[in-house]
Amino acid sequence: xxxxQLIPLLPFIILAMASVVTILLIAFRLSHTxxxxxxxxxxxxxxxxxxxxxxxxxxxxxxxxxVDGQAALFTGVIIFCVLVIGLFSYIYFEEREENPKEYYIxxxxxxxxxxxxTISQHFISLFIGLELLSVSLYALIAYLRNRNNAVEAGMxxxxxxxxxxxxxxxxxxxxxMEAGSMKFSGxxxxxxxxxxxxxxxxxxxxxxxxxxxxxxxVPFHLWAADVYQGSPTPVTAFIATIxxxxxxxxLLRFAQTIHLQQYPLIIAIFxxxxxSSMIVGNILALRQQNLKRLLAYSSIAHFGYLLVAFLPGNExxxxxxxxxxxxxxxxxxxxxxxxxxxxSREHEAETLDIYTGLIWRRPVVATxxxxxxxxxxxxxxxxxxxxxxxxxxxxxxxxxxxxxAVLILTSVIGLYYYLRVINTLFGTSxxxxxxxxxxxxxxxxxxxxxxxxxxxxxxxxxxxxGLVLQGIRLFLLLH
Amino acid sequence: MGMSLQQIVFGVLSIISxxxxxxxxxSKNPVTSVLCLIVTFFTIAGHYIMLNAQFLxxxxxxxxxxxxxxxxxxVIMLMNLNAEIExxxxxxxKYAGAISGGxxxxxxxxxxxxxxxxxxxxGAVEIGLISNLGKTLFSTYVLPFEVSSxxxxxxxxxAVVIGKKEGHES
Numbered sequence: 001x002x003x004x005q006l007i008p009l010l011p012f013i014i015l016a017m018a019s020v021v022t023i024l025l026i027a028f029r030l031s032h033t034x035x036x037x038x039x040x041x042x043x044x045x046x047x048x049x050x051x052x053x054x055x056x057x058x059x060x061x062x063x064x065x066x067v068d069g070q071a072a073l074f075t076g077v078i079i080f081c082v083l084v085i086g087l088f089s090y091i092y093f094e095e096r097e098e099n100p101k102e103y104y105i106x107x108x109x110x111x112x113x114x115x116x117x118t119i120s121q122h123f124i125s126l127f128i129g130l131e132l133l134s135v136s137l138y139a140l141i142a143y144l145r146n147r148n149n150a151v152e153a154g155m156x157x158x159x160x161x162x163x164x165x166x167x168x169x170x171x172x173x174x175x176x177m178e179a180g181s182m183k184f185s186g187x188x189x190x191x192x193x194x195x196x197x198x199x200x201x202x203x204x205x206x207x208x209x210x211x212x213x214x215x216x217x218v219p220f221h222l223w224a225a226d227v228y229q230g231s232p233t234p235v236t237a238f239i240a241t242i243x244x245x246x247x248x249x250x251l252l253r254f255a256q257t258i259h260l261q262q263y264p265l266i267i268a269i270f271x272x273x274x275x276s277s278m279i280v281g282n283i284l285a286l287r288q289q290n291l292k293r294l295l296a297y298s299s300i301a302h303f304g305y306l307l308v309a310f311l312p313g314n315e316x317x318x319x320x321x322x323x324x325x326x327x328x329x330x331x332x333x334x335x336x337x338x339x340x341x342x343x344s345r346e347h348e349a350e351t352l353d354i355y356t357g358l359i360w361r362r363p364v365v366a367t368x369x370x371x372x373x374x375x376x377x378x379x380x381x382x383x384x385x386x387x388x389x390x391x392x393x394x395x396x397x398x399x400x401x402x403x404x405a406v407l408i409l410t411s412v413i414g415l416y417y418y419l420r421v422i423n424t425l426f427g428t429s430x431x432x433x434x435x436x437x438x439x440x441x442x443x444x445x446x447x448x449x450x451x452x453x454x455x456x457x458x459x460x461x462x463x464x465x466g467l468v469l470q471g472i473r474l475f476l477l478l479h
Numbered sequence: 480m481g482m483s484l485q486q487i488v489f490g491v492l493s494i495i496s497x498x499x500x501x502x503x504x505x506s507k508n509p510v511t512s513v514l515c516l517i518v519t520f521f522t523i524a525g526h527y528i529m530l531n532a533q534f535l536x537x538x539x540x541x542x543x544x545x546x547x548x549x550x551x552x553x554v555i556m557l558m559n560l561n562a563e564i565e566x567x568x569x570x571x572x573k574y575a576g577a578i579s580g581g582x583x584x585x586x587x588x589x590x591x592x593x594x595x596x597x598x599x600x601x602g603a604v605e606i607g608l609i610s611n612l613g614k615t616l617f618s619t620y621v622l623p624f625e626v627s628s629x630x631x632x633x634x635x636x637x638a639v640v641i642g643k644k645e646g647h648e649s
Contacts (some may be wrong), residue, residue: 003584009622016629019632019633023636061622063619063620063625064620064622065503065622102636102639102640104642105633106633106637109629109632109633109636110633113633116626118589124620125623128623128626128627128630131630132626132630132633135630135633135634135637136637138637139633139636139637139638140637143640145641154641197593197594198589198590198591198593198594199590199591199596200593201590326480346583
């Protein structure tokens with residue numbers, strides 16, 4: 001490799017530098033605010049760097065990385081999410097922990113892991129990226145050790161993620177044994193000879209287990225609710241958005257390169273996973289009284305929907321998936337932002353009782369939560385509706401009827417529990433809410449503004465999707 | 480039938496490693512488990528040497544049998560595990576584990592029976608030597624090498640965060 005190939009990697013290098021800069025700032029004992037602002041500026045720098053290198057795309061950095069439009073698109077979404085999550089983290093951690101600074105190192109490292117996944121075209125970079133993401137997440141989930149559920153959630157994630165990594169490595173070894181290459185394109189070349197070999201299929205199967213775990217698809221979803229509930233709310237938002245975007249991006253690239261969707265067996269496996277995720281996720285969410293657990297089950301169902309866009313394996317499917325991920329991330333970020341804002345020092349705002357009659361007490365926050373729930377349910381005029389619509393139209397083109405039918409049916413079931421929460425928001429409550437003194441008015445105001453902007457974006461994308469779609473197409477053409 | 484020396488060594492190593500691996504999961508006493516695990520690591524290192532990957536074998540022994548196993552033994556001895564304080568597992572959990580593990584074993588065996596493994600290319604035997612490994616690692620694979628150093632950084636920061644003293648010293 002030469003130095004010219006380093007240029008497209010500039011955003012990733014800056015991302016790695018951000019964590020080192022944070023370590024240095026901590027070493028010099030600077031305050032939480034300084035670290036927060038510096039981190040924010042570094043992330044803005046990453047965005048500028050992505051903008052700066054866009055003319056050099058697509059560029060392959062052999063043997064492991066390829067920086068093309070699709071990678072830039074998903075990295076962009078990831079960086080956007082981490083900007084928002086970083087902002088939410090300030091008010092959340094400032095209230096809880098004396099020393100919330102190391103949090104940012106881990107946050108940036110985990111983001112780097114997800115970003116590496118989007119540009120990897122080789123099993124080795126896939127594995128390193130995934131491990132970087134998981135190892136940082138172990139510590140992030142258990143960050144507030146003194147809270148009762150945090151360590152339990154961290155342990156659960158650690159054990160299950162390690163197990164799924166073992167599956168991933170075993171699958172990679174089997175595929176390498178058959179295809180003699182760990183590069184996606186190298187596997188694709190060998191594919192005509194090995195595609196019916198049992199060891200190759202076995203390898204693919206075990207890799208699906210690992211990916212299914214990361215995306216919390218049924219039947220690998222058992223960790224989701226406990227981990228969502230036990231981790232600090234900004235970290236939950238991180239797991240629900242960035243971690244899953246990265247994993248999905250690498251799954252998409254793998255499938256595109258080796259044309260996974262040609263094989264009826266693979267299609268059948270993914271259809272079963274998609275259908276069971278949609279059904280199980282929605283049914284388990286029906287009677288949840290805990291908002292974080294409810295969002296966990298709803299995210300299981302949502303990744304089932306997303307797999308329906310993945311099944312056809314055509315251009316429209318990729319576009320629909322990218323649009324879906326953007327809409328879904330904005331929606332979830334605003335929902336988790338509301339939870340962060342309402343959480344107090346003593347307890348998370350996770351039980352539904354807290355939300356009873358919220359609209360009369362804090363109308364703006366309640367409206368934002370309602371909008372994001374509408375978007376999750378897929379009500380027209382919100383981004384979630386159009387996202388589902390594009391998934392449906394991509395599926396109709398390739399006639400994957402059964403998953404489509406299940407998608408529509410389970411969406412109707414899903415409507416029930418989203419509307420139940422909204423109903424709670426409008427209920428009458430006797431508890432007078434004591435307005436807490438806000439210690440950090442600036443950050444509270446900026447969190448508020450961010451939430452309003454996010455909710456506005458949900459409407460804007462839901463009504464005028466043209467600009468976003470155009471952007472997605474422009475990026476996807478760069479390959 | 481004629482068996483070459485290599486085949487005999489391979490067979491012996493494999494049998495020992497399978498038996499000791501079974502010992503790890505079947506033994507009631509945690510210390511015996513750990514000792515079985517050490518034997519397993521050594522036999523696997525033997526397999527690496529037979530594949531002409533000396534560096535990997537040495538690293539495997541130093542890291543796993545050396546550092547990690549000592550850590551394991553320390554933890555087990557410090558925790559003072561014995562049968563009385565061990566949490567009782569429910570019996571259906573055992574059956575569920577056995578059934579799902581058995582199903583996986585069955586599928587793997589079926590896949591292996593069907594498989595035909597091509598023989599190793601003659602050019603590939605030199606790759607495990609330390610100089611070749613170093614050259615590859617620092618030329619072609621320098622980027623993932625750097626990324627994996629970041630991975631260690633994240634593990635280190637995570638361990639420090641989790642293991643930090645309770646209370647606030649700042």
